Amino acid sequence: MNSLIWPFLLPILTALACSLAFGLPGVGRRVFVALSAAAQFVLALFLAVRTFQGEGVPLVLNIGGWSASLGIVLVLDGLAAIMLCLATFISLICILFSYAETPVRFEQPLRLPLMQLLVAGINLTFLTGDLFNLFVAFEIMLVASYALLTLEANDQDIKEAFPYLAVNIFGSALFLSAAGLAYALFGTLNMAHIAVRAAEMGDAFSVKLVVVLLLVVFGIKAGIFPLYYWLPNSYPILSFSLGAFYSGLLTKVGVYVILRMLCTVFPHTLDGIYGMLSWLAGLTMLLAVLGALSRDFIRGILSFHIVSQIGYMVLAIAFFTPLAIAACIFYVIHHIIVKSSLYLIGGTGLFYNRSDSLARMGGLAAASPWLAALFLLQALSLAGIPPLSGFWGKYLIFATGLEGGRYWLVGAAVLASILTLISMLKIWLAAFWQPAPEGGVSKPTPPIRAMTVLAGVMTCVSLGIGFGAEPVFRLSRVAAESLMNQSQYQEAVFSRLGKEAGQ
């Protein structure tokens, strides 16, 4: 017996309670959801502690009591535990931020339930050990993300949801087909079982075919060039609290499943595919950061940056050494925190300037030195200035790249860093250093202070990752090692007896 099911059930039950018992938005409902989110975070921490105490041996839950490959299993290994903690943490912060963002009287009643359902989908994605169940988890996450995207969009913005939907529905159809193909070729949907059978096939064409199909699907979600287009125009229509949540987690889910597939499920000998992936990653980071330069409002710039940073993570995956995978995990941890907090800071800035268009912003450094300090720290961290968290990730990626002699790709990564810095400076100069625009800057009210505090909490975490890189990196390495250790994963999944295990 273990509690692996709860990270999925708790948010769903919260959402159901919101639609059944607390039908109308109100303070009580807010408190309830916040408490539930906090409980989810604590649960995730508890699970993570248990996982890492077991030296990365995955925890397994057989749903319905069926043994693996008959029924669905949930598996929690180091990486999943880390992601779970991050997801629940970001959701907690974003929910609190959204409380400050909208007065309770104006709250969209469906927003909190949908946010919880989105969390449920994301958590399930991290936990599941079954390919088709992953499809279902993806759909929960995607449909919830469509719903939230359009929930508070106004009439000019709503059309941006359409390409988002179109691209992702196509991706879903492709995912379904890929899962079907995998079932036909491997005769099973359980990931550990697929891993066993794929290992028997070696790097046969069928394995590569399935991998490429899945990579296209997950590439859409992660936002790899040229599949990222749906992202930079659709994210800006979200409010900042949701934007922080989306930008922190949704694309990283794509990175997570790519890691899961390449490291745990499929054989480690697909060199051609890693090579292709590395060049795509290089293109992603360069083209997307140029995209960021082309934008002149904060949400637009940050949205493009998400994609550009994905390039780094995918590049690390493509180097495919244990150290590189650890670097990728470290980078993911850093990025989720930094990107979300940049969104939160931008959101706070929005309330000072009543706009997030750079041309209409200004005077924030004088209005709120704290906010300025937070932004500066996070922006420099994103650009990879030491000793902030972003630097260690980049350093590891550079180092593994140089060790493998991938000079051009490292060059591209360096160039992308410089361009990132330039575009973050663009925000800094326009919003913080520029004199205040006509009409002045709003006075900080208690909600704005609350927002600043939340952004500050995130920044402290990010600083902690930067200065305490040692424990974080050690966790990443343990996670990476257990991720790459296929036999350990399979043993954990198959060793758990369920119904009919003996037959």
Added chain:
Amino acid sequence: MKSVNSFMLRALIGLVFLLVNIISIYMLLRGHNLPGGGFIGGLMTGMSFILLGLVRGWSELQRELPLPPLRMAAFGVLLAILSGLAPLLWGQAFLTQFNFHWTGLPLLGELHVGTPLLFDCGVFFLVGGITVKLVIVLARSTSGLPAFTPGETPYYASTLEGGIEETANEEGDAHAN
């Protein structure tokens, strides 16, 4: 159009409605052993309500609904989850299904009941509720009525929201000018 024809139609539809629902419940119950199941049953029930609405008008249907459909849907999901959670009390894994077999019951003779049925009922409620709700809302909106009744609005929209139809018409006028 209050005529005998209309009356006949209404009565007829009522009959069809009843019939379809009996079939749908039969489908739900037999699902475990023969083709059928919660989804099929729920969708049939949903369709029967749609039929009712097409004939009697959506507002009337909405008034006559015994339960708020979305709540029923949420209840369905909750039911499915609870049926899965129950085994946890006996130390079994989530979603472990149990089956009970009674023989020698009056009238029915042999009855086979399992928690899968509870799960299927959850699916049934959800699918039925969702279909009815969505069709009513879309149909109301496309026929020029506000999508939600005033009582419903605060459950689905914040005070900052307005109906889509009214503003759209204003805009349409602006385009015409």
Added chain:
Amino acid sequence: MTALNWLLLAILLPTLAVPAVLLAGARERISLGWLTAAPMGASCFLLVGISSTLEPPHAQVVSQPWIPSLGINLTFLMDGLSMFFGWVICGVGLLVCWYAALYLKGSSRENRRFYAGLLFFVTSMLGTVFSDNLLVLFVFWELTGVASFLLIGFWHEDPEAQRGARQSLVVTASTGLCLLVGIILLGQGSGTYSLSELLAGRARPNGGILALMAIGIFGKSAQFPFHFWLPGAMAAPTPVSAYLHSATMVKLGVFLTARIFPIFGDTVLWLELLGGVGFLTMVVGAFLAFRSNDLKALLAHATISQLGFLIGLYAMSASVGMQAEFYHTLSHVFYKAALFMVVGIVQHSTGLRDLRQLGGLGRLMPLTALAGFLGAAAWAGLPLTTGFISKESALTDLLELVKLHPLLGATFLAATLLAATLNTAVAARFFTGIFLGRRPANLTFHRPARSLEIPPALLAAGTLVFGTFPGLLNRPLDWLSGLGTHDKSAGPLALWHGWNGELLLSALVLAVGALLYLTSEHAGWKRAHIPDWLRFDEHFDRGLDGLTHYARRLTHALQADWPPAYLPLLITFLLASAGGIFLSVLDDVSWEGFSWRTHWNVWRGAMAGFTVAAMFGVIFLRRWSAQLIALSVAGFFLTLFFAMYHAPDLAMTQILVESASVVMILLLLARFPSSSQLGLRFEFGWESRHFLRLLLSVGVGLFMGSLVLFADLHRNSEPAGREMLRLSKVAAHGDNGVNTILVDFRGFDTLGEITVLFIAALGGLGLMMRYKRGPRRSNEALPPGFLLGGEEEAP
């Protein structure tokens, strides 16, 4: 406490004092300058204390784990080189605090950011010079850039300050990244990142690594072609210019050159690259200084010139011993910091910085004039100042070099002479332009505080004292021997080396420089403006702005802003990657067992045919209603097709879902304008996009179809479903295999599936109301709500 703790304390103390300064600054009447000086003084004191404990050869390595699993530890190397720079940093820092306390106008509340930045800068500087681990060195190295960025932008509402800050950060950070790559390569090649181990001979250097590290050095020390950020950085308050941008931070490049000299000194590129760039920078800087009018720009260009000179000296693997290099550095620190402070005083008391508008201030502030004179004399290299001895020893080196490498040596010598001549003229103009001549009529003047004049005077006095009695420095400089720095012993420093070639050249330089000054003065400095093609800062700014423009065009060209293009791109990518993987393993793909002559089931074939025919109807029929009917017909046939697959559940579900969807679509279409209203019909023209669509569709169709066949040929022989069916009755107590899977074996999927439906319904309901937030992106944000309450007013 151990040496490590003392050193860490010395390094971190200034930053630890930052909160105190920020807090104290919140009170209006407090002199932050003196408060800031306290931690600096303490650091200085600690450094002196530590150095007194050092044993010859005065090198000690201390270490504290930080990120051991990455091999990054707080390892510090205490030797002569780091001690020398440590003293300079703290010593000049103290004087700058003194100066700034009197110089900065405005309340302490406004100025506290300045002092905080200054303290942060001191920590990062000390960290850089003491680091033993190259990566830690890099960490501090980049932090100095950040500190400089913040200090340049102190008056951030001034566009010049913004530009200058941006330039300096972008240039130093991006060249810093090259340095990082170089460091990683060096560390990976040699197996250690520790400087002391590298110096001890473990290093495996090569030219490529040197070039990368040199880029970092050039960026930090403002060498050509990165020199342009330094004049831009002059938008900072003058104490910052004096401290960061002449005395300390820009010297980091020189410091690192000194550090890695023992490692790379024998590398082929060393002399050519560092020497070439150094001496080129020297000439360019002098030339730019000669053509500047703004006092700070002039000094900045002169600083560039001097930095080039210092780097050039290291490049020559000088034969004069390390004392001389320290002496050059010290000399430059003294006089350049003094001159910056002088300029600050001038600006402070007149509000002007342009040489053409100044004059005759000498009588009004004699002490500053004297400091200015001494500084300018050292700059020009007049005898009895430190500058003279610097120049002499450099010329000695150059003459030596000519013997070894005639061509290169002669070029460098010529460059030095040219630059020195220009510098002489500029120094003369600097002094005479400010302090001599007639005072312009419209010049307003107010006396600076007497104590404001003291720090530059002290520094200037240093140039005179150590220039006249260089012997005073012999012992301290001798003590500063360190790990692997130039340990060739050389003669002691002296004022007089007898009549020799160097003296002759010096005299020549002075004479020609004076002549140049007189002619230019006579011509009224008409040509004193920087030609456009040398305005690198403007080119750079234009480049950055242009980058935005081209980025927009590129993003546009990639169609990232044109949503209708997303799907075609996605599909193209899918087909390309599938095709790529197919081509790459062409030999492995086996279609064995495939044959067209297999059993064709007539009924299924017919159903497939009907479905396809109905689907073509969807494409070709004109009216939407007709298309919808065709679609439902296709769905109906597909249902039958499912039924033929022995899937009764599926068929029932499909037909029900189909009808529910059709009802919804009908409701939608009822609201849409009809196709005839819109004049739509089947469109196909001879434009390329139609063919693209066709091509992509055919491609996707072929791909998916062949996947079905491929799966058929390579089907796994033990699918899990068979086992489930076997257990369906036994373990799941149901006869319907599909249903037992749905509710029992994979009931969790079903739970997920109904959750999806529930979410889709919520989302659909959410679409039925319109959120009112005003026009896009320029929107007035709502007033934020409070965490739990909501008493704010509606917009």
Added chain:
Amino acid sequence: MQIETALLVAFLFGIATYLILQKSFVRILFGFVALTNAANLFMLAMSGSPEGRSAPIINDSPLPSVDPLPQALVLTAIVIGFGLTVYLIMLLYRIFLDARTTDSESLFKSEAGDE
């Protein structure tokens, strides 16, 4: 071999792709409905040829039955596809009301003109 299924899958995917690449909302909607069907059929085809097999229901049939798992998966997928279709319908309706167009290109044209 399931050649007729393969052909049907090919045609369905091809036509669906052709439809979703069109401008008109209605065609795109039809395209996605067809795409969902195509993917479901593809999944079903993974259960292998039904030739000489019976339905996956335990009965007295002497024939071996088809693999039930893909069928169950398709059922799940159909339901999910239904949810997506419904949502898409409502989104298109809403976009139509807001933007007053049923053409995906003219929807974005004004924006492209700004750049």
